[in-house]
Amino acid sequence: MSKILSGVVTLAAMCALSLFLSCGSSSSRPAGVLYTVTQGLNGSGNSVSSFGMNLDNGELEYINSNASTCPTPSTTTDSNPCGLPVDILLDPRGATAFILDQGVPTLNVAPAIYPYTVNSDGSLAGPGTAINWTSTTQPDLAVAMVRDAAGQFLFVIDQGAYPSPLNCPAAGTPGANNPMYVGCPSVSVFTMKQGSPTTLTLGSNSPYYTSKLPTALSAVASPSSTNAQELLFVTNNLDICTVGCNPPHNDNTVSVYAIGSDGTLTEQKSSPYTVAATNPVSVMAVNTNPVGQPGLGGLFVYVGTNVQTGGGVYPFQICTVINAVCTTQADVDLALLTPLQTCTQQCIPIPPTAAGLNPAQMAVDPTNNFLYVLSEGSSQLFGFRVNTSQGTLTALSPASQPTGTQPFGMALHASVNSQGQNIYSASGQFLYVSNTLSSNITAFGLSTANGTMSSLGTQIAPAAPTGIAVH
Secondary structure, eight states: OOOOOOOOOOHHHHHHHOSSEEEOOOSSOOSEEEEEEEOOBTTBOOEEEEEEEOTTTOOEEEEEEEEESOSSOOOSSOSOSSBOEEEEEEOTTSSEEEEEEOBBGGGTBOOEEEEEEEOTTSOEEOOOSOBOOSOSSSOOOEEEEEEOTTSSEEEEEEOOOSSOOTTOOOTTOBOTTOGGGTTSOEEEEEEEEOSSSOEEEEOTTOSEEOSEEEEEEEEEEOOOSSSOOEEEEEEEEEEOOOSSOSSOOEEEEEEEEEEOTTSOEEEOTTOSEEOSSSOEEEEEEEEOSOTTOTTSSOEEEEEEEOOTTOOEEEEEEEOSSOOSSSOSHHHHHTTOEEEOEEESSSEEEOOOEEOOSOEEEEEEOTTSOEEEEEETTTTEEEEEEEOTTTOOEEEEEEEEEEOSSSEEEEEEEOSBOTTSOBOSSOSSEEEEEEETTTTEEEEEEEOTTTOOEEEEEEEEOSSSEEEEEEO
């Protein structure tokens, strides 16, 4: 995602133009907080803005936008000394925020994660000391990060330099403290140590080098009774080619990694798996088994692809039990990834579900009944009901809602827990979308009964918002 240029909006203008923003201050932390990373104008103004959330109606109260995403002051000759901020996430307690800066390949500025302490009013204090995992002697480009649900690990994908160095190691080579292999695509794992603030420690085999350019990632716990483990799914759309080919050719695969108890990654034997479409750009793994009741649902993986004729979501399943598609115990032991199929006299792959141009982000509600897909190219939010036993998707009614221009990220604030029980007095759930080109945030109410999306309005945000997180 390249930086989008947009006009700088002052707080006064935000208060005047917002459809549902309340401006003011609060002496105590609100029940819900929203954070959005913004890229500013021409590399200047990179920051993270904080908003208090009204859990009864989804309205936001502006807290501040004073937290810089770079501790190095910008100058007239270097307006962007840390690189563009693209992602933000919180630890499970909402006590620490982590912001991913891409780095600046042309200036040999390494990508970094910056930690922030969440203040009592929801604002951020920081940034703290940069967390690096690559060298500055050859440029790298970090593109996304996620954490597991328990907050034990944080994962980062890095596309490295382009073209890739000639000395990139074989896939799976552990690269910690090996400066020879900088500039090569990788997956890195950080252990999250809970505390005030939560800290990150790079895993022993990170960066874990790949032979392909990663585009998106998703982590999930497998419900298999015979092969219980945590899995990491990474989409790839280009092979790394260092001899006799320029540019690299399309790869279009999904890599599957087992996550060890210490964060060590081990690629599954049958990985990577081919996706039957070019340019996979997003992935979401969903465990639909009710808590404590394995076998009543499944483990399904949805891959968003972007082609010229329109994007689609391809459904896959992980073999956790023996069935018509996963026919042997070996399939279960391997956690085999296979296209979702319908089987009568023969098994036929289920076709992809249309989800607009460039379905770049996906989210699932905590009951795993509804999947939401953000179409960057079509500026739409699509919603689907998940068949929790079969994994198939059915479009909601209406099937989509408009967002702002070039939506980048989304965050869902749940009013129900994973057992479907109400945990707030709120009337529903809320999903917020950051729109980079229109520099605003679109809010939606989500029905806890049928998942339907209703527009709650759009508010002005500081210029070029990207990553977004809620707690």
